[in-house]
């Protein structure tokens with residue numbers, strides 16, 4: 292075991308009432324805090340190294356609950372800056388279709404490095420893009436997360452509702468449901484870690500109501516239940532999406548979510564904005580975690 296004492300920080304937030312003004316000791320092998328040091332005191336056992344933290348504030352690692360690492364490479368693409376979500380997506384689908392394994396590895400590395408530099412130690416990524424040659428996208432992301440030592444929930448996203456069936460994505464961007472489910476099972480069985488200290492977890496993440504079929508929503512919920520993993524999706528991000536659900540399914544977004552078996556504490560929703568008060572209360576009371584924003588987003 293090797294240890295480091297973060298000594299006498301300017302301030303420290305431990306999440307409990309302990310007075311740890313003298314800092315804390317970390318077991319750097321396991322990444323766990325082994326001692327909170329009282330003000331003016333030294334650690335009870337010898338440490339391998341000491342970091343003078345008097346100019347620093349020590350806080351728990353921040354958590355990013357929704358990201359799209361691959362978009363790091365296109366986020367400043369001038370033709371779509373500040374356009375609404377649907378045309379933003381329609382213009383970017385052909386660009387993203389040319390994603391390569393090396394580009395995804397680079398994008399994931401840059402995204403995770405940016406997050407860690409900001410104090411974030413855990414991130415959830417929603418990856419739903421699997422063009423030809425990118426079947427190992429989640430495998431690539433697992434490799435980057437483990438290499439950087441960042442805790443990550445990597446979600447096996449999916450798109451099954453192409454333009455010919457009334458969806459938004461082009462046909463080349465959608466996958467066969469059987470392929471999605473088989474890959475989802477493989478990824479869970481191969482990479483999903485459980486219990487305290489888990490570094491990488493897998494979740495199932497159909498992209499959004501306007502890009503997946505009701506069947507893949509239901510089948511994903513069933514597999515998540517069987518495998519005991521989380522569910523993630525976009526919901527009510529724009530008024531266009533609310534209108535799409537009414538036209539396509541005859542339901543508002545939260546009613547649609549309930550109809551496919553997703554209204555539970557297994558689910559987390561990204562970009563949830565356009566809920567009315569009743570829908571917001573119903574989704575949160577069910578244990579469904581939402582990250583609502585009351586004003587329209589500046590970007591998808």
Ligand SMILES: [Zn+2]
Nearest residue numbers: 525561562591
């Ligand atoms: Zn998103």
